Amino acid sequence: MKEASDCKLEGACDGPINLFNLQVAPDLLSACIHCGLCLPACPTYLATGHESQSPRGRIYAVMKSQGGQVERALDHLSTCLGCLGCQTACPSGVQYESILEQVRPALAARRSWPARTAMRLFFRLLGNYGLLRLLFIPVRFVQRLSLDRLPEVLVRLCPFLKGTWLGRLASWRQFTPAVPVHKSLPARLAGQGAEKPVPVQFFQGCVMDIFYNQVNHAAMKALAGAGLTCNLPRQTCCGALAFHAGDVDIARQLAKENMAHFENLGGEIVVASAGCGAMLKGYEHLFAEGEPERARAAQFSRRVKDFSQVMASHLPPQPQKRESGAKEAPRVAYHAACHLAHAQGVRAEPEAVLNRLAAEGCLKRVPLADAEHCCGSAGIYNLLNTELSLQVLEAKMDSLQASGAEVVVTANPGCLLQLEAGVRARGLNVKVKHLAELCRD
Ligand code: SF4
């Protein structure tokens, strides 16, 4: 492993660093003092033990890229989860998220044009909820008939296919949960028990509503139960997957559409998907200083709240003991989604909601070691870097198994499907749930 003192960085930050047509601001890089305190917080470093797979190593590689080692820098950055565990751990305030934002379009430009075109089509499709639902109907039938096992069977019969697109398709199956029958969300759910229910606007998300439609239903019911009138306005994909893949133009377009949909509607915008929440809260950064959308985006983002934030601020003053029957309360561990803890800084609120549920006798809390370490899902990272994603997931599964939990709770659809994959692979008797599913009952 390279030591911090080995990094000869003099002169590396004299001017903006150009990765293809990108400028990485030198002050973002020079903020790093190479102390290495971020290393124990980096799941890819922990999984591989390689400095090049650590935040410090990646920052160093970007600095060195000025000397012509661009490909090497992009190699190291392409395996970064973007979990921002390093940003939380860094005592020098290195804005790792900003560095990543400036590098991602260069990573996208490196993909082959068929891959790039397919991804762009997919990101555009995510914005069309009606078409997306329609397309997932045959997927459900393919799953029911177990035809989704076909690539796996073919690869097993013909091992030389492993390195082809078919091999890749076979490995993706483990991350695809059974697509449920889609039930439309109510356009409005009146708040209960409050004299004057507060209106909120619900943001459903694309991946969440396709794979975890029941979570959105549970979230709307829980919000209504807490006395909030929950409205479902017209909306589109938040743009997070496109943005993280470097397709900033698509993300900007989706952001403009969402801002137009929500602009004239009052109240907070509540979202149960941490990935969407982080993106919606960061819309301002999609627009440069002076662009008219920037101020609108800032206004929009101020209204966005995670489900746990809203629930925590509407908890009754005292715990209300609930009838649990003869059943013993399940042991519940909490996995903090990176996009909630690191990207949004939302930590106390999900804890408060879970503690309240524990005080009401609905569950028993058990600690999860390294609860804020990424599970390896990271948007479409598990599809693009499957092997490393699974290595990262192993560590999470070790912690989960050691916790003795019967239920693991989280706040993001990506984490839900990744944790489900891990639980299935190990054959654990652990349920994977969203916080909203615990609040509903
Ligand atoms: S990113 Fe922060 S914690 Fe990591 S080496 Fe640089 S200064 Fe230290």
Ligand code: SF4
């Ligand atoms: S974002 Fe996550 S994976 Fe990437 S360098 Fe930071 S801690 Fe490591």
